[in-house]
Amino acid sequence: MSRPATTETGNGLERDLNEASAFAPISPYEIYQQWEGVPVYKGFIIDDLLELELGHWARTGGKGAFVNLDGAGGTCDTVIQEIAPGGELRPQHHLFEEAVFILSGQGATTLWHDGGRKHTLEWQKGSLFSIPLNAWFQHFNAQGREPVRMISLTDATVIINRYRNLDYIFNNPFTFGDRYQGDANEWGKPGRYLDGVKKGRVWESNFIADLWQFQPKDYKERGGGNRTTLFEFVDNTMSAHLSEFPVGKYKKAHRHGAGAHIIMLTGSGYSFLWEEGARRKRVDWGRMSMFVPPIQWWHQHFNNGAEPARYLALKPWGFKYKVEELKDTGEDVKKGGAQIEYQDQDPEIHRVFEDECGKSGAEVDMAQFGF
Ligand SMILES: [Fe+2]
Structure with a gap:
């Protein structure tokens, strides 16, 4: 049997993961990570994705690292990759979903299906797109001076732990023609808001050019002058959303399933995260910080910085294809939703915000919410 480029380097994908992981102290996915030989970062928050040190990744031909934050709870992972100036990564395809966000560069x-026409998608810092399931893809750096840095959300954790066969996952000839027909127009077509889904706040598109420029829709239910647009792409199970809220405001607390990777694009501030009845944990963030609220932990975001706080959330679930019951995170928890209204929150939360704004020089702007 001929091997694709992903296994030609002989660096691990041809090894027997099923045998290696039987009664092992770590999961098949963690063994796969060791075989890949790049750093694995764990913890609660990454302060700056641009500063994270990456290792040489023999299989891809670039640099990379895995990030397994506590809040992901094994439902998904993130992979950071870098392409050298003027360089390229090797072609590959795989049986797990992948959403890509470009952190820097151009x-x-x-993209192509086996034997099909190739289509090239051009991107830059701020672009968000997804690799259609099991389609071939190859990334290129178009600039000669600057490296490209990108982050991907994948569900490789679940797929690798379930199948334990890297040949099956990385060398599978099946074509998901129901998701992606290999037509260039699928990438060129403009996105659109879906009528009647989540009150018209779901934008379906295979490619969003620049998340720093995209204007999300008003979403007052979350409070704090908030604006949020939800993204669905390439018929994935995974999805994303973009939110922004102004200086001197904070959002309402809400909770949901595991794995929403919050990547701060602008602003500085902090978030509280807590399990029902437990002490609040605090994370302080700035541009390019990333953290993940653990499963069903309340979380609440505060902007005491000098500019609007804008963030991308990459999530292992979506609204088009439901895999779990999703409570309305914009609905009061007392009415069966998953949000704490301002009047029901611990009063200490607002006192801390006033203190923090006093220290940073931001003006508290919560009068319309009764504070
Ligand atoms: Fe959330």
Whole structure:
């Protein structure tokens, strides 16, 4: 049997993961990570994704690292990759979903199905897109001076732990023509808001050019002058959303399933995260910080910085294809939703915000909410 480029380097994908992981102290996914030989970062928050040190990744031909934050709870992972100036990564395809966000640089990705026409997608810092399931893809850095850095959310954790066969996952000829027909127009077509889904706040598109420029829709239910647009792409199970809220405001607390990776694009501030009845944990964030609220932990975001706080959330679930019951995170928990209204929150939360704004020089702007 001929091997694709992903296994030609002989660096691990041809090894027997099923045998290696039987009665092992770590999971098949963790063994796979060791075989890949790049750093694995764990913890609660990454302060700056641009500063994270990456290792040489023999299989891809670039640099990379895995990030397994506590809040992901094994439902998904993130992978940070870097492409050298003028360089490219090797072609690959795989049986897990992948959503890609470009952190810095400019380049292109070529996509194709086995034997099909190749289509090239050009992107830049701020672009968000997804690799159609099991389609071939290859990333290129279009610039000669700057490296490209990108972050991907994948569900490789679940897929690798379940199948334990890397040949099956990385060398599978099946074509998901129901998701992606290999037509260039699928990438070129403009996105659109879906009528009647989540009150018209779901934008379906295979490619969003720049999340720093995209204007999310008003979402007052979350309070704090908040704006949020939800993204669905390439018929994935995974999805994303973009939120922004102004200086001197904070959002209402809410909770949901595991794995929403929050990547701060602008602003500085902090978030409280807590399990029902437990002490609040605090994370302080700035541009390019990433953290993940653990499963069903309340979380609440505060902007005591000098500019609007804008963030991308990459999530292992979506609204088009439901895999779990999703409570309305914009609905009062007392009415069966998953949000704490301002009047029901611990009064200490607002006192801390006033203190923090006093220290940073931001003006508290919560009068319309009764504070
Ligand atoms: Fe959330």
